Amino acid sequence: MSYANLYEPPGPRGVRRNRALAGAVTLVLLALAYVVYVRFDEKDQWAADKWLPLLRGDVWATFILPGLAGTLGAAVAGVLLAGLFGLVFAVARMSEHAWIRVPAAAVVEFFRSVPLLLLIFFAFFGSYMLIGVNISAFAAVVFGLTLYNGSVIAEIVRAGVLSLPKGQREAAYAVGMRKNQVMRLVLLPQGVRVMLPALVSQFIVLLKDSALGLIVGYDELVDRGLNGIAANFSNVIPAAILIAAIFIAINTSLDRLAHRLGA
Amino acid sequence: MEALLTERETILAAFWMTIRLTAVSALGSLLLGTLLTALRVAPLASLRAAASTYVSVARNTPLTLVLLFTGLGVGANLGVELSDDIATNNFWLACIGLTAYTSAFVCEALRSGLNTVPVGQAEAARSLGLGFVQTLRLVTLPQAFRAVVAPLGSILIALTKNTTIALVVGVSEASVRMREMIETYGDQVIEIFLGFAAGFVLLCLPMGLLFGWLSRRTAVAR
Numbered sequence: 001m002s003y004a005n006l007y008e009p010p011g012p013r014g015v016r017r018n019r020a021l022a023g024a025v026t027l028v029l030l031a032l033a034y035v036v037y038v039r040f041d042e043k044d045q046w047a048a049d050k051w052l053p054l055l056r057g058d059v060w061a062t063f064i065l066p067g068l069a070g071t072l073g074a075a076v077a078g079v080l081l082a083g084l085f086g087l088v089f090a091v092a093r094m095s096e097h098a099w100i101r102v103p104a105a106a107v108v109e110f111f112r113s114v115p116l117l118l119l120i121f122f123a124f125f126g127s128y129m130l131i132g133v134n135i136s137a138f139a140a141v142v143f144g145l146t147l148y149n150g151s152v153i154a155e156i157v158r159a160g161v162l163s164l165p166k167g168q169r170e171a172a173y174a175v176g177m178r179k180n181q182v183m184r185l186v187l188l189p190q191g192v193r194v195m196l197p198a199l200v201s202q203f204i205v206l207l208k209d210s211a212l213g214l215i216v217g218y219d220e221l222v223d224r225g226l227n228g229i230a231a232n233f234s235n236v237i238p239a240a241i242l243i244a245a246i247f248i249a250i251n252t253s254l255d256r257l258a259h260r261l262g263a
Numbered sequence: 264m265e266a267l268l269t270e271r272e273t274i275l276a277a278f279w280m281t282i283r284l285t286a287v288s289a290l291g292s293l294l295l296g297t298l299l300t301a302l303r304v305a306p307l308a309s310l311r312a313a314a315s316t317y318v319s320v321a322r323n324t325p326l327t328l329v330l331l332f333t334g335l336g337v338g339a340n341l342g343v344e345l346s347d348d349i350a351t352n353n354f355w356l357a358c359i360g361l362t363a364y365t366s367a368f369v370c371e372a373l374r375s376g377l378n379t380v381p382v383g384q385a386e387a388a389r390s391l392g393l394g395f396v397q398t399l400r401l402v403t404l405p406q407a408f409r410a411v412v413a414p415l416g417s418i419l420i421a422l423t424k425n426t427t428i429a430l431v432v433g434v435s436e437a438s439v440r441m442r443e444m445i446e447t448y449g450d451q452v453i454e455i456f457l458g459f460a461a462g463f464v465l466l467c468l469p470m471g472l473l474f475g476w477l478s479r480r481t482a483v484a485r
Binding site: 006021022026116117118129211214251 | 308320322420427
């Protein structure tokens, strides 16, 4: 992607000016970094005893890897259930029968506009009153992720199917397929394929959202980092930086995958 | 229903906090997002690199972590104090975190909007003698904005829902109130949940309609 059409290729003076500007910008950024460095240094955030624990095997074994397993566990369960929810409700919303279509649309629109945290709180704090047992934090997180992301996925899948040429459906009917076969064998596979990049982006959203588990005490990565590592070594900032780096690494690789699938 | 009725004043106060968080962060994200977009297409490689690093870091970090970092890093460690009152200070910290996160998405949307502006528009601007900033400000960005009204609407709706996460920096908004109420009025869990959910539907639905209408009105005919 190039935006070079927004400006003239610089001449000799322009090149000099750009170099001077680049120098100034670098200086400003360095100054900013320096201020942060000094302020953090005053609070001893760069002390070796705060960073070295992050390199220790037992810290990884006790906190980081279990946390990562918790995050990925909730994300995988969320992806599977939200995917299923999304497929079912996308198909239901495209049904020819109004008594299926209208409730499905209502459910999808409702869960799309309710914040995920409210769903998690509802499941976690309300479960005892509703079903007589306290559900685990994991179940509450997955419940929220499924309903919220599932309804977004339903819309993505539906948009994919609606974007297909009409001839696909007509041809399928012409070779004698039933309604169910047309949807299952012809439309859905193509619709999902068209929307793969959007689906992967939504899975990244889901993975990031699993960090809300911290608020109801689910042992995921952010929780293990801040309430586990930081509580033991009082190194909140280093732990937060490490955890952010892990999330960024996972998400950017998924993002690349989405781009490759789109190409 | 009685819980919702007896507590209606505290519920309204909680939603008022949600609205204020949304409004301040939306304004901040729009400004910062536009600035980031300009930086990402600037003639200077260092500006482009700085802005795109920022955007990918902010986009790929969970908002929970961004907000925790704002509270612990910016608040506790950088010693940024925006008010003597703890509640007000937390409010501004939450706005900083929400803005830092949301502006990355605004930037992504605007950049894709810039892609929809035909090359000839910028070339014509340059041939009139406009410089980079003028081309961006007068010709390409206004068209980009008109192209991305609908996506900006989705970002605003997402922001409204995301304000619930401000509870991790100690802001008492709708989700905090709902949790407290479920604990106090355990026998009315469903009503309480539906009441708070309805509050968000009431906030988000008109926004969706407004932005849908705006995007049709402002679409650039090509």
